[in-house]
Amino acid sequence: MQKITPFLWFDNQAEEAANFYTSIFKNSKVTSVTRYDEAGAKATGRPKGTAMTVAFQLEGQEFVALNGGPHFKFTEAISFFVNCKTQEEVDYYWEKLSEGGDERAQQCGWLKDKYGLSWQVVPTALVEMLQDKDAAKAKRVMEAMLKMIKIDIKTLKQAYDKKE
Numbered sequence: 001m002q003k004i005t006p007f008l009w010f011d012n013q014a015e016e017a018a019n020f021y022t023s024i025f026k027n028s029k030v031t032s033v034t035r036y037d038e039a040g041a042k043a044t045g046r047p048k049g050t051a052m053t054v055a056f057q058l059e060g061q062e063f064v065a066l067n068g069g070p071h072f073k074f075t076e077a078i079s080f081f082v083n084c085k086t087q088e089e090v091d092y093y094w095e096k097l098s099e100g101g102d103e104r105a106q107q108c109g110w111l112k113d114k115y116g117l118s119w120q121v122v123p124t125a126l127v128e129m130l131q132d133k134d135a136a137k138a139k140r141v142m143e144a145m146l147k148m149i150k151i152d153i154k155t156l157k158q159a160y161d162k163k164e
Contacts, residue, residue: 005062006080009072010115014065015051017115024096025058044069079110079118086123087153093121094150109151123153129160 010017015033022028032055041048046067054065082097084090090109100114109122129141137160144159145151 002062005064008063008065008074008117009068010065011070012046012050012067013115014054014067017117018054018056018063018065020114021058021063022056024093027060028058029056031055031057031062074116074118076106076110076112076118079120081120081122084121084123090121090123090151090153093119097121107149108145109148111150121151123151123156125153126151126156129156132160 008014008017015030018030022030033051034053035049036044036046036052038048040046040052041050046052046069051067053067056063056065082093084093094111097113097119098111102112102116106112106118109120109126110118111121112118126141126145130138130145132138132141140159140162141156144156148155
């Protein structure tokens with residue numbers, strides 16, 4: 001068991017969301033579901049037998065989702081960063097995670113999924129180029145990235161290699 005586990009509060013979609021996320025990421029699975037019993041149902045107003053918490057793993061990272069009611073919503077203050085090695089990976093995760101999500105795409109590789117959770121789908125090449133010791137190259141990459149919604153590695157590489 002890992003020391004720190006992200007705990008995600010949903011209204012009533014915890015099990016659906018866990019199944020959605022585990023369908024997208026390889027090496028992922030739902031590990032357990034705890035359901036409301038009579039006492040829990042009475043205390044919360046949730047129907048007996050519905051999911052209370054859902055434990056799941058994405059690429060070995062443990063998460064717990066709670067059906068806690070409509071009291072709290074996700075904000076962009078918390079997001080999950082998805083490292084991608086190729087443009088194909090960027091495209092895959094972008095398409096899958098944004099399916100049914102907020103139509104107003106965000107900037108610089110950020111998206112909001114259909115549950116309101118924010119994700120950053122980012123190629124590792126971007127991080128490497130931004131950390132280049134050549135400040136002019138890094139600056140060109142940053143300027144190119146700031147114009148993007150979904151990150152495009154080819155366009156970043158063109159900015160990086162551009163001769164001034």
